[in-house]
Amino acid sequence: MKRIEDLIEQLSLLEHILEAxxxxxxxxxxxxxxxxxxxxxxxxxxxxxxxxxxICSRKSG
Incomplete structure (x- = not known):
């Protein structure tokens, strides 16, 4: 169970990194x-x- 919780936490951190x-x-x-x-x-x-x-130079020239 602890392993699953650790994996979920790692996935959550990875998600935040990817969003950033x-x-x-x-x-x-x-x-x-x-x-x-x-x-x-x-x-x-x-x-x-x-x-x-x-345009101005043509008018004056």
Whole structure:
């Protein structure tokens, strides 16, 4: 009976470890998506500024 209780306790600990790893992995994936989103946002802003500059230079030229 003691052996079964020990195994149940080990399984419970393993479950918590796996949950923590899963949460950590999801957090890493989420941060990656956020970082890529920021990069895309900066690229879009730079593109908009470039287009505005080209339009203004054509109007003045």
């Amino acid at each position: 790893r899963f949460i950590q992995e999801r957090s890493t994936q989420t941060q990656t998506v956020i970082d890529k989103g920021h990069r895309v946002g900066r690229a879009l802003k730079e593109t908009e500024q470039s287009i505005e500059w080209n």
